[in-house]
Amino acid sequence: MIRVDRGPKPEGLEAIRKVEVKRLAALAREAPPKAKDFGNRYNITRRDLWKAQGRTCCYCERRIDRLYNDVEHFRPKTRAYRGQGRPMHGYWWLAWTWANLLFACPSCNRRHKKNKFPLARGSRILPAGHRPxxxxxxxxxxxxxxxxxxxHIQFVPFRQAGKKEKWIPVARGGSRRGKRTIQVLKLDRPALxxxxxxxxxxxxSHHVKAIxxxxxxxxxxxxAKAWRSALRTLFxxxxxxxxxxxxxxxxxxxxxxxxxxxxELERP
Known part of the structure; x- marks a missing residue:
């Protein structure tokens, strides 16, 4: 996982957000909004996010060559499983907020992260309508x-006699957040x-050998030439x-x- 810079907010998103938040606020006064209440107008951001992330998943960094994949809500919009018996209502007012949207592959978004959003012990929940x-x-x-x-996350080599070397993500320096992120997103799943x-x-390996x-x-x-070639290709x-x-x-x-x-090895 690397840092994501979304760039400027897509034209038209703010107008959609104002209309949709007002509509959902009326529903939320009666009961927490359900999935069917949201529609999909946030999909206006899909192409911008896809391009901003270099056509890769925001979590696992797999290449995504087709645009039909998911607009991911970092803070889940419908239900949020925060752990420790906390309330499970979602962050419905952030469903159209640019800073809460990412582009993710179905495996990370639908199979693993889903509605999980664990909070640190003693943390209070963001009040409805507030900015995170x-x-x-x-x-x-x-x-x-x-x-x-x-x-927070580091890839390390793992070797078994007679088998191909593996690279496994682990918590860098024992980072609790790194460990939990790997667990929730299953960034160490066999396919990955x-x-x-x-x-x-x-x-x-080709570039490592050349250097x-x-x-x-x-x-x-x-x-220096071999190093520059590696950086141009790998990053x-x-x-x-x-x-x-x-x-x-x-x-x-x-x-x-x-x-x-x-x-020099700058972080991507």
């Missing part, structure tokens, strides 16, 4: 929030772990699994090696 975060302390990492997901391994073996060979040759110009805007690529490079070429050769 307010008094809430969300445990899930918001890829468009203030925190850099890479500070397979994709991670394929990405490393099919693409990243190593350049370092072995001792020519700084060749090292291309539409490239999948950029957080994984970052951690693979960091693993094979730790800070002391990068300092020696004047190499």
């Amino acid at each position: 975060p307010g008094p809430e302390r969300a445990i899930l990492i918001d890829p468009s929030g203030e925190d850099d997901p890479i500070e 772990v397979t994709d991670y391994g394929d990405h490393v073996s099919d693409l990243v 190593r060979e350049a370092i072995h040759a001792g020519d700084g110009r060749i090292v 291309y805007r539409r490239q999948a699994f950029k957080a994984l690529s970052h951690d693979v490079l960091d693993h094979h070429f730790p800070p002391e090696v990068r300092r020696q050769w004047g190499l």
Whole structure:
């Protein structure tokens, strides 16, 4: 998972938000709005989000080459499972709020995150109509929030004799939020772990080998050229699994090696 910059709000979204929030507020006075009450006018944001995220899922970073996938509500609109016996009403007033919308693959959104939105112990729930975060302390990492997901989630190699090397996401430095985000989104699910391994073996390893060979040759110009080539390819805007690529490079070429050769590894 990497940071997401949505860019400017799509034209027309604010007008839709004002109308829809007023409509839902009337319903909410009687009972919490149900899924059928929302419609799908927030889908006006789908193309903008898809492009802003480089056509990748906001959570798992898989490539999404078709536009029919999901507009994801970070704070769930209908019901929110916050844990610890808390109320389960959703954040209906944020269903058309630009800062609450992301683009996600069906596996992350529908199968795993669903309506889960755990809060830290002792955290109060955001009052209806208020802007987040307010008094809430969300445990899930918001890829468009203030925190850099890479500070909380790290990919590490896992080796078994006679088997292909795997790269597994773990909580960086024991981050509780990183651990919980991995658990909720199932970022270590087998299908994804397979994709991670394929990405490393099919693409990243080629650049790691080229950089190593350049370092072995001792020519700084060749090292810098190989490094720049890796960064251009692995952190291309539409490239999948950029957080994984970052951690693979960091693993094979730790800070002391990068300092020696004047190499910079910025977070994607």
